Amino acid sequence: MTPTSTNIFDTIIIGGSYSGLSAALTLGRARRHVLVIDANEPCNARVPHSHNLLTHDGVPPHVLRTKARADVAKYPTVQFLDGRAEQLGGTDGAFTVRSSDGTEHRGRKLLLALGVRDELPPIKGLAECWGISAAACPFCHGYEVRDQRLVVIGNAPENVHYAKLIRNWSDRLTLCSNGPSRFDNEQHEALRKQGITLVENPIAEVLHEQGQVKALLFADGSRRDADTLFLRSDTIIPKALTEALGVERTELGLLKVDPMQRTNVPGVFASGDCTTPMRALSAAFASGTMAGAAITHELLPE
Numbered sequence: 540m541t542p543t544s545t546n547i548f549d550t551i552i553i554g555g556s557y558s559g560l561s562a563a564l565t566l567g568r569a570r571r572h573v574l575v576i577d578a579n580e581p582c583n584a585r586v587p588h589s590h591n592l593l594t595h596d597g598v599p600p601h602v603l604r605t606k607a608r609a610d611v612a613k614y615p616t617v618q619f620l621d622g623r624a625e626q627l628g629g630t631d632g633a634f635t636v637r638s639s640d641g642t643e644h645r646g647r648k649l650l651l652a653l654g655v656r657d658e659l660p661p662i663k664g665l666a667e668c669w670g671i672s673a674a675a676c677p678f679c680h681g682y683e684v685r686d687q688r689l690v691v692i693g694n695a696p697e698n699v700h701y702a703k704l705i706r707n708w709s710d711r712l713t714l715c716s717n718g719p720s721r722f723d724n725e726q727h728e729a730l731r732k733q734g735i736t737l738v739e740n741p742i743a744e745v746l747h748e749q750g751q752v753k754a755l756l757f758a759d760g761s762r763r764d765a766d767t768l769f770l771r772s773d774t775i776i777p778k779a780l781t782e783a784l785g786v787e788r789t790e791l792g793l794l795k796v797d798p799m800q801r802t803n804v805p806g807v808f809a810s811g812d813c814t815t816p817m818r819a820l821s822a823a824f825a826s827g828t829m830a831g832a833a834i835t836h837e838l839l840p841e
């Protein structure tokens with residue numbers, strides 16, 4: 540039989556990173572009983588320094604998370620469980636969450652602050668560089684590599700616009716389509732006008748030293764030296780947890796929420812990267828705060 544914790548929490552938060560902790564802070568300050576379950580695998584774990592976060596520009600992500608958790612831990616009605624939520628069930632007012640230690644927890648509301656998993660193209664050496672010298676967001680990582688040798692990897696039509704965006708930070712820019720390009724004549728012309736070199740050779744390997752890219756090695760044996768790679772990862776949110784509850788997704792596969800971070804399932808909220816393509820710490824904090832406030836409103840007695 541599954542052991543059941545005796546508490547009924549006002550809210551169970553699944554994912555205790557930037558967004559989940561932000562919601563926990565709001566709920567803890569509203570004197571709500573909260574359980575935060577976190578598997579401790581944030582998407583930016585390998586990033587040496589986070590940027591574009593006012594008051595904490597350039598701070599290592601683990602420092603931010605440690606401080607965030609300490610801020611929340613000051614509130615005695617918030618509890619933490621290090622582990623993974625494996626199964627969700629129930630309905631508004633009476634949800635159940637089974638965690639990886641086999642315990643079942645009960646909560647009136649649920650907040651899904653799960654983040655996303657980045658899936659990269661299967662290019663040798665690329666995964667080792669992700670977060671260190673390969674990234675998606677130029678607003679987070681463009682300034683530090685300004686005027687350097689940048690390479691955008693991608694062959695979908697939207698990568699032409701993406702390359703034009705990255706061009707804002709350096710004119711030493713190459714777009715690698717990793718195989719014959721699928722861009723039309725107009726897009727080829729746009730790249731030419733911006734001075735962006737297009738390389739269509741398939742990439743055999745990213746050559747790097749401890750995650751710092753040195754060059755791209757192509758299938759024909761040629762190589763191109765590079766300092767930083769930019770590419771859009773595919774973002775994955777595992778289906779098992781959310782499908783059991785019937786949470787709807789957007790066409791991008793993200794969890795669909797309204798401006799109050801409510802999903803289509805009564806009593807189930809979602810915040811942070813799992814709800815938006817605008818992946819930024821400031822956005823994760825903001826949506827967590829909104830979710831915490833909206834949940835508090837819903838918990839008020841009738």
Ligand SMILES: Cc1cc2nc3c(=O)[nH]c(=O)nc-3n(C[C@H](O)[C@H](O)[C@H](O)COP(=O)(O)OP(=O)(O)OC[C@H]3O[C@@H](n4cnc5c(N)ncnc54)[C@H](O)[C@@H]3O)c2cc1C
Nearest residue numbers: 554556557558578580582589590624654679811812819820
């Ligand atoms: C390489 C990279 C670099 C970035 N750099 C910057 C930057 O410089 N500046 C910036 O503003 N933004 C940056 N970002 C974006 C920023 O990291 C994200 O927007 C932010 O981490 C989102 O916070 P989150 O809480 O939604 O998700 P995450 O931080 O990804 O955390 C999700 C948490 O949920 C947990 N979880 C998931 N499923 C379960 C489960 N079933 N049970 C329990 N726990 C679970 C995970 O283990 C994880 O701890 C970067 C992102 C990447 C990938």
